[in-house]
Amino acid sequence: MKNLIFPILLITTVACNNQKNETKSTQETGEQTVKNNVIIDKSDGSQDTLNDPNHFYYLANKNIKEVAQMILDNKCQPSDNYITFSVMDSLLSQKSEDRKFYFRVFLNILEKADGALAEAVGLPAMNYVEKYTTEFIQLLTSISNDQLDSWASVIGIELFLSSQDDPMKDGEVYVEKLELNCLSLNENEKARLRKFNEIIIRSIQENNK
Numbered sequence: 001m002k003n004l005i006f007p008i009l010l011i012t013t014v015a016c017n018n019q020k021n022e023t024k025s026t027q028e029t030g031e032q033t034v035k036n037n038v039i040i041d042k043s044d045g046s047q048d049t050l051n052d053p054n055h056f057y058y059l060a061n062k063n064i065k066e067v068a069q070m071i072l073d074n075k076c077q078p079s080d081n082y083i084t085f086s087v088m089d090s091l092l093s094q095k096s097e098d099r100k101f102y103f104r105v106f107l108n109i110l111e112k113a114d115g116a117l118a119e120a121v122g123l124p125a126m127n128y129v130e131k132y133t134t135e136f137i138q139l140l141t142s143i144s145n146d147q148l149d150s151w152a153s154v155i156g157i158e159l160f161l162s163s164q165d166d167p168m169k170d171g172e173v174y175v176e177k178l179e180l181n182c183l184s185l186n187e188n189e190k191a192r193l194r195k196f197n198e199i200i201i202r203s204i205q206e207n208n209k
Helices: 002-025 064-072 082-092 096-112 122-131 133-142 145-162 167-180 187-207
Strands: 032-035 038-041
Touching (some): 064 082, 064 096, 082 096, 082 122, 096 133, 096 145, 122 145, 122 167, 145 167, 145 187
Antiparallel strands (some): 032 038
16 A cells, blocks of 8 residues: 555646646746747737738738838838839839829829938839820829929939939930920920929939039
């Protein structure tokens, strides 16, 4: 009988210790969770990146027009990534209504662009105006003078940075193309185009000192 008591006590002790450890394994301790003996700190304010509208992985699960609408609604910030670049490239969409939508989105991007993104807005701005000049000049009536100045200025900077020889000459060639694209404009539209071209040239001059 005495020989049986010790094994029983040993089994009971082991079982209690296991239950105690299991209870500790899932307890909450302030801003930390202890699970399977691993402490998970919750105090850093981190969140699931798939639910963060400003995170690349969240946006990657959206189509381009959804992301564009989020940028337009200020629900996410444009950044220097291929998703924002794809939104800007959509300025060249085949459908006129789509281009008008992305025109408004691009204005929002242009307003917020800084750092690396600021260096990427010039090319899509330039390509759109060159390809759809008449449409662009007509849309200028819906934007502010500051927005017009900003759009023309980034084109001037892009021409300056991409020039292989003479930035001023490249700028003159570009604005001449715009004028040739718009021979059928009325006088008010031609005046808007002249103002836009003047800002482009001035932007090149300011950066070419």
